[in-house]
Amino acid sequence: xxxxxxxxxxxxxxxVIAVLAQSHIFHAAFIAGILFIASISEYLGVVxxxxxxxxxxxxxxxxxxxxxxxxxxxAITFILALITLYPVFWSYIQNILFWALFxxxxxxxxxxxxxxxxxxxxxxxxxxxxxxxxxxxxxAFLVIAQVTFINVVGSYLLTPTLAEVTNxxxxxxxxxxxPLNMHRFVGNISYAGFLVAGWGALRYLxxxxxxxxxxxxxxxxxxxxxxxxxxxxxxFIGYGYMKAIREHNTAAFxxxxxxxxxxxxxxxVTELGIMSVAAMAYFLHKLKxxxxxxxxxxxxxxxxxxxxxxxxxxxxxxxxLNLVPQIGLVFGEQDDxxxxxxxxxxxxxxxxxMMLVGVLALALYLRAAAGGFHWGRASRWSQYALIATAVTVxxxxxxxxxxxxxxxxxxxxxxxxDGFLIQGCMTLNQNIVAEGCPDxxxxxxxxxxx
Amino acid sequence: MMWEIAQPxxxxxxxxxxxxxxxxxxxxxxxxxxxxxxYSKYGEDE
Numbered sequence: 001x002x003x004x005x006x007x008x009x010x011x012x013x014x015x016v017i018a019v020l021a022q023s024h025i026f027h028a029a030f031i032a033g034i035l036f037i038a039s040i041s042e043y044l045g046v047v048x049x050x051x052x053x054x055x056x057x058x059x060x061x062x063x064x065x066x067x068x069x070x071x072x073x074x075a076i077t078f079i080l081a082l083i084t085l086y087p088v089f090w091s092y093i094q095n096i097l098f099w100a101l102f103x104x105x106x107x108x109x110x111x112x113x114x115x116x117x118x119x120x121x122x123x124x125x126x127x128x129x130x131x132x133x134x135x136x137x138x139x140a141f142l143v144i145a146q147v148t149f150i151n152v153v154g155s156y157l158l159t160p161t162l163a164e165v166t167n168x169x170x171x172x173x174x175x176x177x178x179p180l181n182m183h184r185f186v187g188n189i190s191y192a193g194f195l196v197a198g199w200g201a202l203r204y205l206x207x208x209x210x211x212x213x214x215x216x217x218x219x220x221x222x223x224x225x226x227x228x229x230x231x232x233x234x235x236f237i238g239y240g241y242m243k244a245i246r247e248h249n250t251a252a253f254x255x256x257x258x259x260x261x262x263x264x265x266x267x268x269v270t271e272l273g274i275m276s277v278a279a280m281a282y283f284l285h286k287l288k289x290x291x292x293x294x295x296x297x298x299x300x301x302x303x304x305x306x307x308x309x310x311x312x313x314x315x316x317x318x319x320x321l322n323l324v325p326q327i328g329l330v331f332g333e334q335d336d337x338x339x340x341x342x343x344x345x346x347x348x349x350x351x352x353x354m355m356l357v358g359v360l361a362l363a364l365y366l367r368a369a370a371g372g373f374h375w376g377r378a379s380r381w382s383q384y385a386l387i388a389t390a391v392t393v394x395x396x397x398x399x400x401x402x403x404x405x406x407x408x409x410x411x412x413x414x415x416x417x418d419g420f421l422i423q424g425c426m427t428l429n430q431n432i433v434a435e436g437c438p439d440x441x442x443x444x445x446x447x448x449x450x
Numbered sequence: 451m452m453w454e455i456a457q458p459x460x461x462x463x464x465x466x467x468x469x470x471x472x473x474x475x476x477x478x479x480x481x482x483x484x485x486x487x488x489y490s491k492y493g494e495d496e
Contacts, residue, residue, distance in 0.1 A: 026474075062489065
């Protein structure tokens with residue numbers, strides 16, 4: 001039996017890999033984000049002496065431990081499936097990116113030690129709080145470092161470095177590594193923030209004690225500030241990421257932005273729009289409960305809400321009516337452009353507009369928050385808005401993960417398979433198709449191309 | 451050899467896409483429900 005020729009009946013091996021990888025990311029991204037938010041919250045608890053920060057951080061630590069075990073077991077199952085189903089690919093990638101994966105393993109051990117130590121020492125180190133805060137920060141940075149190192153693998157597959165594979169530095173700093181890393185660092189925090197907001201909202205709706213209502217009302221606000229605040233950076237960083245993909249993997253760029261899968265962008269901006277408008281509605285509602293009344297800010301916020309909705313709708317206009325060819329949603333010719341539908345200038349206007357309005361609204365909201373809110377009096381609908389952001393952010397993560405991986409179907413491998421595992425080098429059927437690959441997928445100046 | 455046996459059994463890509471979504475929901479849903487269950491039993495100890 002040739003190696004790597006195992007197939008899963010019914011669903012195929014791609015589905016197995018996709019399901020396991022995505023399930024793992026739902027856990028891992030949350031842990032990366034929540035550890036960052038929670039360790040800063042714990043530190044804020046020390047600085048401000050407000051007990052809610054410590055209560056939040058400790059709850060987050062418990063949740064992190066529960067999620068961490070499940071997330072790691074899914075990761076191990078994922079690696080097992082990858083070795084079994086794609087052994088040729090795995091042995092190449094393990095060799096090319098040995099140091100990155102080696103570092104992963106060590107950081108994993110470090111995380112287990114630090115995350116659990118952070119949780120169990122909460123009471124014991126109550127009188128050495130600064131040491132405890134440091135443990136939390138160390139755990140957070142270790143997880144962020146781990147995300148960084150796995151991004152080397154993720155970005156390498158999409159845009160293999162132009163240097164030879166033994167050049168560890170060049171492999172590490174492959175063309176889309178830095179933008180992907182920024183995108184995911186910010187995205188993880190935003191993702192965790194929205195989930196915290198959604199969880200706070202659920203608990204708020206179920207709380208009866210005044211103390212709990214105040215706490216969970218605050219928790220929804222706290223999660224949303226992180227979620228929405230970091231979300232605002234994403235269009236800008238995402239632009240840089242797409243630009244890097246366009247320069248270094250044109251086929252993938254065209255596939256996800258102009259070709260068969262361009263509906264993914266429309267789906268993404270729809271999700272962005274839902275999260276932004278829901279966040280705005282929440283901000284607007286919350287301003288009612290500002291300790292110092294801010295009528296002008298409220299008026300500006302009403303305007304911001306409308307502008308946000310307007311810019312979101314502008315982003316959602318598809319460029320043509322060849323919507324989702326995969327499921328037959330085709331109402332017109334491709335490249336038969338709709339008015340206001342093209343990327344340039346309309347979607348740029350829409351995205352920049354959303355960011356500017358968002359920054360303005362968040363600044364106003366944070367100013368109101370600095371003056372204080374009357375907690376525990378938020379309406380049910382404001383909490384539904386938070387839950388909507390949490391549900392939508394899950395689908396956004398799904399959309400983005402699918403987009404990055406499906407982009408490699410954009411190439412046209414010479415062995416007739418449906419895409420690349422390593423772009424331009426190894427196909428989905430695990431055949432090496434490029435000359436001199438994976439030593440160097442393209443001829444480089446350093447190697448003295450002939 | 452396995453590929454020859456398995457290929458005719460594969461569902462169409464769209465069906466596989468939605469099966470993948472469903473499987474993710476099942477895995478995630480059960481993980482989250484498990485976490486909630488443990489949390490409600492042992493979580494709020496303060």
